[in-house]
Amino acid sequence: xLQRLLNxxxxxxxxxxxxxxxxxxxLLGLSVGIAACLLLLQYVYYENSFDxxxxxxxxxxxxxxxxxxxGELMFACALGKRCKxxxxxxxxxxxxxxxxx
Numbered sequence: 001x002l003q004r005l006l007n008x009x010x011x012x013x014x015x016x017x018x019x020x021x022x023x024x025x026x027l028l029g030l031s032v033g034i035a036a037c038l039l040l041l042q043y044v045y046y047e048n049s050f051d052x053x054x055x056x057x058x059x060x061x062x063x064x065x066x067x068x069x070x071g072e073l074m075f076a077c078a079l080g081k082r083c084k085x086x087x088x089x090x091x092x093x094x095x096x097x098x099x100x101x
Contacts, residue, residue: 062096 016023051060063083084090 051057054060084093
């Protein structure tokens with residue numbers, strides 16, 4: 001069994017030495033793919049990490065409503081109040097203000 005694995009590694013090493021350009025290209029593509037996958041996983045973990053310190057973190061939702069009129073963005077400030085008034089099982093709500101413009 002050990003001899004077979006050694007034979008596989010020697011064969012792979014000979015193939016890498018024989019085809020240097022293709023081997024470098026394959027390793028470069030593999031490393032870019034792994035890096036992209038890790039960045040994507042890190043982004044998903046970051047996005048799912050908000051509000052996890054609350055007691056009822058599974059019941060917290062963020063509702064964003066963007067309304068456009070004549071190409072200009074209008075904000076619906078009273079969306080939480082509307083949902084609570086219409087009996088949409090809303091317990092509490094708040095308004096987030098974007099100060100970045």
